[in-house]
Amino acid sequence: MARNRPAQHGDFRPVYHPAGHDQALRVALEDLRTGRWMAMRTLLAHTGTDWALRTSRSQVLAAAAAGSDVVQAWRAEEPNSADALMMRARIMVERALQARRHRHFREEELAQQAREACELAAHCLPDDPVPWVCLLALAQLDEQQLRQEQRVPPPERTLLHGPWQLLQETHIRHPFNREAYQRMLQFFYARAGGSPADALHFVHWVASLVPEGSAVLVLPLYAYARYYRTQRERTGSEADPLVRQQWRRVHIVRDTDRALQGWFRHPDAAPYAALDLNHLAHALWAGSRFSEAAEVFGAIGVYATHQPWMHVTDVPGRADLAEQEFVWARAQCLAAAEAACSRGARYG
Incomplete structure (x- = not known):
């Protein structure tokens, strides 16, 4: 159906950048693209326990770093860095999700490696919600709900079984974490036999x-x-x-x-x-x-x-x-x- 379009406001063209208005994140991303990790390290250190910001920034950083070995190099330099451990889990989850999208033959292997990285990060960083958010992200890969953690009874009987304990673990550490609920929604879309x-x-x-x-x-x-x-x-x-x-x-x-x-x-x-x-x-x-x-x-x-x-x-x-x-x-x-x-x- 033809639609009447209003006059354009000048020559406006939108910008598509994962950092958006976050200038500090933009600097870290530029550093990452040249194979350097110091700006990422500094950014996460300054983010501290602002869990909402840590969750969103680490997600964007992982998407940018997933195709490189930059976090591996960081961990080699600072093997005891908690932030590097968290970013390793983030990146491995991102690689597992990409493998599923492309139906890569290693998708199950990568998912298992990512799960182990998340569990290690959760053990070493008990207050950090990000490893639990990462585990929730992996839940969408288990479309048949074969794993026990994907078949937990819901908090309300009209809801479906799913990774509710993972959501609860995230909620304990950071109530109403934005990405956690987004990942839970993605699980319901991916679930075999599910519906809108x-x-x-x-x-x-x-x-x-x-x-x-x-x-x-x-x-x-x-x-x-x-x-x-x-x-x-x-x-x-x-x-x-x-x-x-x-x-x-x-x-x-x-x-x-x-x-x-x-x-x-x-x-x-x-x-x-x-x-x-x-x-x-x-x-x-x-x-x-x-x-x-x-x-x-x-x-x-x-x-x-x-x-x-x-x-x-x-x-x-x-x-x-x-x-x-x-x-x-x-x-x-x-x-x-x-x-x-x-x-x-x-x-x-």
Whole structure:
């Protein structure tokens, strides 16, 4: 269906960088790409026990370092470094996940090595939630739930069996760790015989527990964006009015409001992740709440993410189309906010 696109705001082009607004992380990533580890070491030392920041930074660092031996070199120089031990677990998990995506013949071997690295890190770093987050990330590889830790009874009988003890271990160390709940959601998507309804039920349960200020309040929006893509694929048409009306349903509006008010606008909000901001901006835009979305686009700045914008493109997986959708949505929302501001100034 043809859509009227608003005038573009200048020559704006989004930037896709894993560090986003985190300049210290950007420096460490640049150092990593040249085979050096000192900036990573310094960054993690300065991050300390800020568990939310340690979790997010280590995840990005591991993705950048997974194809090199830079952490191995760090451990050779400082074999007793707790941060190096944690990063070894992170990288081995990243390699195991990549092996699954590419159906590499060593995927089971790499998964077992990663699991052992996580267990060692958890033993040596008893207060650190990251090794447990890593074990949760590996849970999605056990699609048949063959391992006992993936078949733990749920805290509520209407939920499915899964790696609940791993989630609990993370929660004990860092309540409502953002990545832990993201990994749990990924487990439900990967689980053999599962359905989108399982994932939606999980995020609804989580939403009933999450405190104000937590980034986990955005989690339902991830599930809704994925469900939207699933429904579009089922109907075969983006123009299906029932599919598009999803974003105006009462429970989705409620969860979008909670993410906006309880996280984005909350005075004690957890640090903004670019992916969370993009999901919130998308949900507001898709619900025609353009002025509110413009506020979130302001926080995003130039740092876009391909998801969830890929879910609304005509060809899933096309990064160029996802960028077009982001730029269009941003321009539409900023134009609406400017018009509202002009009306307010004229009649105020």
